[in-house]
Each structure stands twice: as structure tokens, then as C-alpha cells.
Amino acid sequence: MNYLAHLYLSGESDEIKLGNFIGDFVKGNKYQHYPEMVSYGIQLHRSIDSFTDNHPDVKECIQLLKPGYGRFSGVVMDIFFDHFLAANWKDYSTVTLRQFAKQSHSVFISNFMMLPLRVKQFLPFLIQHRRLESYAKKENLFHVLEIMSNRTSLPANSEWAMTMLHQEYDQFERLFRRFFAELMEYVEREFTVTISKPGTP
Secondary structure: OHHHHHHHOOOOHHHHHHHHHHHHHHOHHHHHHOOHHHHHHHHHHHHHHHHHOOOOOHHHHHHHHHHHHHHHHHHHHHHHHHHHHHHHHHOOOOHHHHHHHHHHHHHHHHHHHHHHHEEEEEEEHHHHHOOHHHHOOOHHHHHHHHHHHOOOOOOOOHHHHHHHHHHHHHHHHHHHHHHHHHHHHHHHHHHHHOOOOOOOO
């Protein structure tokens, strides 16, 4: 899962949200060097990734992307899944996506000195370009993929990815919604995280 999903699955705790946000950049047992609930968020991040990697609906999405991205298909799938979460945000949250993003930015800035170096380096870009919110519009995904292909090992195949998303949009969304419902249930059950969803007391 990508940044927006990890933050959303952190529930109401700022410390868990911080840990979940930096999870990819804390290797091995270095999570033990962080405060207890931040460490808990890092471990939650790892469990979310493991659950995601082993889910059959996720594997089906990855197979759809394999012709264009091979072993990098999961990276593109993460971006697509953040799009479906952002585009359907009202189905998942009791606050607006803008409010959620601003609150998350505040957590990052307040704890800036605790962030790993690489996170400190890209955080201004993430905030300035409203990256968490930008996923809601399908047309923004091409730009995201282009940036990643220029800065990482992701193949420069953005046009193919967008064509595939357009052709299989309903299929991707169906698989995302089914998978994400199970992921939310897993996180709430196994990590006692409370996710504030529409229709819950």
C-alpha cells in the first residue's frame, strides 16, 4: 500500500500514524529506537505490507500489470489503490480528504526531527504538491508515475499503465474495494486500531 492508505489505516493515533508513514525507511530492528507507539506504527506498516502481498485480489491486480511492469507491478498497483481510496474517500472517512491531509502534514512537521533523512528530503515536495490529495484525480497518476520512473528503477511505461487503468478500471476498483475491506478488518482486529468510518458510532 502507498502513503495515503497507510496513514488512513493508522486510526486516530498521531504516533501510530507517524510510524506507519516512515515504515519503509526503518530497516531491521531499528524500529526499537523509536518511542513505543511510533514503533508500533512501524510494525503495523510491515504487517499491512505482508497482508497486502499475500492477498489473492492483490495478486490478481499485479498479474494485470505484469506485461508492462514485471517485478515492479506492485509499485504501480500501490499507486492505483491510493487513487481508489482517494477517489472514494467519502465512503471511508468522516472528514474530508483535505482535512485528513492537513492533519497528517501537521503530524509530520511536529515530529520532523524524528523522521529518517530520506523522509525529511521528500516531505516538502509531498506537502507542497498536495500529493496525498492528488491521487483522487485519475489524470494526476500519469504525472506521479513519470516522476517515479525518472527518479527510481520503475520502468518508463506510464502511458501503458494509464491505458490499462482505463481499460480495466472497474475490475481494479472491484478488487480494491473487496481487498481493502478485509485489510481494514484485519488492522482493527489484530492491532486494535479504531478507524473512523462513515456510519460507525
